[in-house]
Amino acid sequence: MNSYDIAIVGGGPAGLSAAYSASRNGLKVVLFEKDKSIAHNIRTSGVSWIDAMKKLGIPAKLYNPIKNYRFVSPNNDIRINGAEAKSCVLDVRGLYQYLAAIAASKGADIFINATVRDVIFSKDNKKITSLIVSNQGRKNEFQCKLVIDASGFNSIIGRKLGYYSKWTRYGVGAEYECYCETLDLDTWTLMVGSQYSPAGYSWIFPISANRARIGVGIGKPESSEDPLELLNQLVGKKLKPIQELGSIQPIEYHSGFIPNQGTRISTVFDGLIVVGDAAGQSNPLVLEGIRHAIEFGRLAGKIGSESLISEDLNLIREYESEWKKIIGNKIQAALKVQTRWMNLSDDEWDKELEILKEMSIDEFLDFITAEFNAKKMMRLAINHPKLIVRQLFSLIVKK
Numbered sequence: 377m378n379s380y381d382i383a384i385v386g387g388g389p390a391g392l393s394a395a396y397s398a399s400r401n402g403l404k405v406v407l408f409e410k411d412k413s414i415a416h417n418i419r420t421s422g423v424s425w426i427d428a429m430k431k432l433g434i435p436a437k438l439y440n441p442i443k444n445y446r447f448v449s450p451n452n453d454i455r456i457n458g459a460e461a462k463s464c465v466l467d468v469r470g471l472y473q474y475l476a477a478i479a480a481s482k483g484a485d486i487f488i489n490a491t492v493r494d495v496i497f498s499k500d501n502k503k504i505t506s507l508i509v510s511n512q513g514r515k516n517e518f519q520c521k522l523v524i525d526a527s528g529f530n531s532i533i534g535r536k537l538g539y540y541s542k543w544t545r546y547g548v549g550a551e552y553e554c555y556c557e558t559l560d561l562d563t564w565t566l567m568v569g570s571q572y573s574p575a576g577y578s579w580i581f582p583i584s585a586n587r588a589r590i591g592v593g594i595g596k597p598e599s600s601e602d603p604l605e606l607l608n609q610l611v612g613k614k615l616k617p618i619q620e621l622g623s624i625q626p627i628e629y630h631s632g633f634i635p636n637q638g639t640r641i642s643t644v645f646d647g648l649i650v651v652g653d654a655a656g657q658s659n660p661l662v663l664e665g666i667r668h669a670i671e672f673g674r675l676a677g678k679i680g681s682e683s684l685i686s687e688d689l690n691l692i693r694e695y696e697s698e699w700k701k702i703i704g705n706k707i708q709a710a711l712k713v714q715t716r717w718m719n720l721s722d723d724e725w726d727k728e729l730e731i732l733k734e735m736s737i738d739e740f741l742d743f744i745t746a747e748f749n750a751k752k753m754m755r756l757a758i759n760h761p762k763l764i765v766r767q768l769f770s771l772i773v774k775k
């Protein structure tokens with residue numbers, strides 16, 4: 377029988393980061409990824425923030441820096457320009473494979489094409505003892521002392537154990553990675569309003585010269601529309617601002633689901649830690665979760681391994697208090713703004729863009745990354761006496 381200290385379910389950014397920090401602490405770690413390679417199926421658009429990537433030690437060659445932010449609604453088109461690049465579009469496959477390589481360099485065993493099917497408990501039914509995994513047509517049992525569920529949207533272990541039910545509010549996205557004849561590499565664009573997405577937004581995210589991700593995200597259950605159909609219409613009809621890209625040729629298709637109802641209430645159970653999308657840790661404002669998945673994946677691996685080393689499994693509870701302290705309130709506040717955005721009409725979107733246009737570049741970046749601390753919010757309200765801006769901020773600070 378295969379025996380490990382920590383078994384990790386899912387080879388996305390959360391699981392790979394947990395594998396890295398746990399094996400760095402000297403523990404015997406195994407990670408299972410059901411796809412046939414790491415980042416084989418891309419389920420994300422890869423926008424993130426350069427400061428966060430630097431803090432996490434991600435090499436700059438793995439992202440395209442972005443300086444400017446453009447928002448297009450049916451009758452409005454605004455740009456917020458920065459002097460230097462603060463955002464970025466990640467080379468998602470490159471990044472995830474880099475995360476896998478650094479985990480492997482610390483000794484983690486990574487099984488690809490390996491689907492976790494079941495969880496086995498000890499006789500007194502209290503403690504997880506092993507995982508059942510299908511790999512190359514065979515089922516194998518892997519013993520472990522601690523499991524980290526990093527299985528993304530499906531929260532496979534949390535749901536199998538009856539701790540969680542399915543997410544009821546979520547986003548679903550469809551995206552082409554395309555050759556584009558003409559592309560402004562410094563600017564990402566979000567398109568809002570019914571023709572782009574009835575509950576959500578569409579995007580153009582430049583990755584490298586003449587290469588961009590063009591996608592549509594739709595909120596469920598708010599809309600029953602299919603994002604792929606809308607994406608094909610967007611690209612086929614070349615709606616503004618797609619027409620500015622000249623000739624477009626899709627090269628890859630990506631799709632995925634992301635929870636959009638705030639965080640799970642509990643993310644630590646007997647012998648189990650839940651992290652990343654499985655825990656609902658993404659920023660709901662623009663549904664970005666990669667930086668949190670890496671940061672809290674590393675935290676889960678670190679605290680999980682320390683608790684095994686000190687033989688005190690209760691220590692894993694610190695994981696939950698730590699990550700909630702960092703992003704719990706921000707996610708709640710961002711969710712309120714996002715819920716408002718889901719219900720805006722085309723006219724209201726035209727006006728909402730005027731609010732964003734009012735912000736300085738730094739204010740905009742704090743806002744979009746959900747950096748809503750009281751001091752920043754107060755400064756925003758003072759700097760922007762217009763009633764419309766104040767309404768947005770009071771939504772954020774209201775308990």
Ligand SMILES: Cc1cc2nc3c(=O)[nH]c(=O)nc-3n(C[C@H](O)[C@H](O)[C@H](O)COP(=O)(O)OP(=O)(O)OC[C@H]3O[C@@H](n4cnc5c(N)ncnc54)[C@H](O)[C@@H]3O)c2cc1C
Pocket residue numbers: 385386387388389390391408409410411419420421422423424490491492493526527528529530532547548549550593631632633634651652653654658663664665666667669
């Ligand atoms: C359309 C779309 C666009 C997005 N755009 C952005 C963006 O621009 N920027 C950003 O930061 N975030 C974005 N996100 C969110 C981001 O992708 C997630 O927050 C992030 O991927 C979460 O990482 P994770 O490791 O928790 O989960 P995932 O990346 O979903 O990884 C989970 C992994 O677990 C594997 N798995 C699942 N079940 C099993 C099983 N039973 N056995 C073995 N393996 C299993 C899966 O194959 C997968 O590889 C987007 C999401 C979507 C859907």
